[in-house]
Amino acid sequence: MDRPTSSARDDTVTILLASHQGAAFIGAQLQSIADQTHGNWRLIVSDDGSKDGTRDIVAGFAASRPAGQVQLIDGPRRGATQNFLHLLSVAPDGIIAFCDQDDVWFPDKLARACRALAPHDGPVHYAARTIITDDGLTPVAESRHFPRPLGFRNALVQAIMAGNTSVFNAEAAAILRCCVGPAQDHDVQSHDWWAYQVTAGAGAVLLHDKRPALFYRQHGRSEMGRNDTVRAMSQRIAMLLAGNYGGWLAANHAALDAVRSELLPENRRILDSFGAALHQAGPVAALTLARIGLYRQTRAGTAAFYGAALMGRLRQCGPRRLMR
Incomplete structure (x- = not known):
């Protein structure tokens, strides 16, 4: 292009x-x-x-x-x-x-x-x-x-x-x-x-x-509310522990994998490891993600993310497409 x-x-x-x-x-x-x-x-x-x-x-x-x-x-x-x-x-x-x-x-x-x-x-x-x-x-x-x-x-x-x-x-x-x-x-x-x-x-x-x-x-019909309060941050951590978050990660991964040629080589490798983790059992997934070095902006958020992985909340049960 x-x-x-x-x-x-x-x-x-x-x-x-x-x-x-x-x-x-x-x-x-x-x-x-x-x-x-x-x-x-x-x-x-x-x-x-x-x-x-x-x-x-x-x-x-x-x-x-x-x-x-x-x-x-x-x-x-x-x-x-x-x-x-x-x-x-x-x-x-x-x-x-x-x-x-x-x-x-x-x-x-x-x-x-x-x-x-x-x-x-x-x-x-x-x-x-x-x-x-x-x-x-x-x-x-x-x-x-x-x-x-x-x-x-x-x-x-x-x-x-x-x-x-x-x-x-x-x-x-x-x-x-x-x-x-x-x-x-x-x-x-x-x-x-x-x-x-x-x-x-x-x-x-x-x-x-x-x-x-x-x-x-901020009003009743806002698509996404504020994220700076204790309540809002707690809600986002709760979302990490819910099953929907893993589905969002999977959709994002699929969209990125389809355009992997646009990514830097190192980021393609990170993406492949990330995709593998989404299909691994909890402890293995958490270890894979830790090796990649993924993080959120707060310690609590990062801990919640790895906790969700450890509990298997990120796991996608369908077949995983072979990475290119």
Whole structure:
């Protein structure tokens, strides 16, 4: 696949916004996009069958902007993750940014991201912290700062590059587009987790901005809640011990294995060992994963992950395809 190089860059950002029943909040998000100090953007909104006026709000916003800057398309109606993957599959070449319908971006969000991406050659994945708010945008707390290194050994087992803040340079975006088909086919759990895995596996530069980039609105219909409270972290540890988590890991592994040529050689070896562990009995699986050196961002999370492996909660009982 031909990919853009650093000599062929421009700073146009294609914003990919997945919408569904978002009329209550999407207007504020669209206004925050209009208010960006980095004015060189275009917006694609993929609407997943809204019946509440979301499409009318987006159409009105499009009419207020220069012709062609805002595009409204139909989503696949298979949930938020598939909607984002659909957007990625139709995105043009160049820088891309994921966008949630109910956040509010700070005016310098895109400008800061583009400045962070600019000095680097090769693929780059940028994400940032957020300010968590209630549904009326009253600040509650800043999202967590992750102290451990970013990389493939973390990405395989934890999603920390928040999709609502993620911006990918042209090279990273091209890799994601090349890999998106298997992610759709295997129905991965989370588009941002998958994107972190792909960019980390491909050897991209991974940047996590300590400064918040947006208001992350929490309300009853939020797809994924905050993860900074004791209760939230306890819930995520409980998810590690539940059977669904192993299924998510298996789907992610299958999607990555289908595009293994995009991964660095060392990360292909890690992926193969990881896939083997998902079909091993508990103690053997835990030992295999420990040898790989997988980790989550907290000691408690890492301990829970290995505990789940030890108890056999990650094991997939179906036949394992022979690794290439």
